[in-house]
Amino acid sequence: MHNNLTDRQKEILEFIENTIYEKGYAPTYREIGQHFGIASTFGVKRHLDALVKKGYVLYEENSSRTLTLTKNKETSNSEQLTIQIPVVGRVAAGYPIFSEENIEDSLTIDKNLIKYNSKCFALKVKGDSMINAGILENDIVIIFQQPTANSGEIVVALLNEESTLKRFIKEGNSAYLKPENISYPLIPVTGREDFSIVGKVIGLIRKYN
Numbered sequence: 001m002h003n004n005l006t007d008r009q010k011e012i013l014e015f016i017e018n019t020i021y022e023k024g025y026a027p028t029y030r031e032i033g034q035h036f037g038i039a040s041t042f043g044v045k046r047h048l049d050a051l052v053k054k055g056y057v058l059y060e061e062n063s064s065r066t067l068t069l070t071k072n073k074e075t076s077n078s079e080q081l082t083i084q085i086p087v088v089g090r091v092a093a094g095y096p097i098f099s100e101e102n103i104e105d106s107l108t109i110d111k112n113l114i115k116y117n118s119k120c121f122a123l124k125v126k127g128d129s130m131i132n133a134g135i136l137e138n139d140i141v142i143i144f145q146q147p148t149a150n151s152g153e154i155v156v157a158l159l160n161e162e163s164t165l166k167r168f169i170k171e172g173n174s175a176y177l178k179p180e181n182i183s184y185p186l187i188p189v190t191g192r193e194d195f196s197i198v199g200k201v202i203g204l205i206r207k208y209n
Contacts, residue, residue: 006050012051029044032044056069057069057070084108086103087105087122087124088121107205119144119199120144120202121143121145122205123163124139125165129164131181132180133180139204139205140207141201141204143202144199144202145198146199146200148197149197151168151170152167152168152169153201154166154167154200156200156201157196158194158196159187160194163198165201166178166187173190175190
């Protein structure tokens with residue numbers, strides 16, 4: 001827990017953590033300032049000095065890039081190594097995915113298992129159309145939210161205002177959604193105005209009773 005930090009200090013610490021995790025290196029003072037609308041380098045350094053004093057960050061005085069996270073005595077190791085992914089109830093046209101009423105639960109995931117975390121959500125699988133891809137009913141898939149996908153990737157898509165989990169296939173100028181179950185037909189989507197990609201599947205969780 002970060003009970004000894006101000007709200008702004010918590011936000012800056014989280015930004016540093018996310019940048020290091022996603023890019024492999026820390027943000028510069030200028031990048032921190034631009035992200036939070038802090039006009040001066042001195043203003044950024046004042047917040048970083050507070051994080052250093054409270055034991056969350058180490059940095060070298062003459063380097064704008066060398067910020068190192070340190071395990072604070074009030075922060076548990078498990079908290080540092082995990083992230084929270086919201087489990088959403090539905091994906092539908094015009095319905096905000098991350099609205100409070102749409103979040104049914106949350107998952108605690110090892111950070112090492114999820115490269116992208118800021119735009120991820122989880123969704124419970126309904127039906128058996130993807131069983132040959134190893135995705136079963138009641139599995140939980142983790143989705144990275146993005147409007148495009150490469151051919152062959154498994155996606156959550158909107159079709160006729162309802163969500164569907166299928167493999168996205170593109171061949172030349174044609175595109176379609178492919179179920180991984182021969183009992184279901186291919187779904188052509190070329191030129192369909194009611195078709196859009198919500199995100200791609202990057203992980204799967206299965207709970208055993």
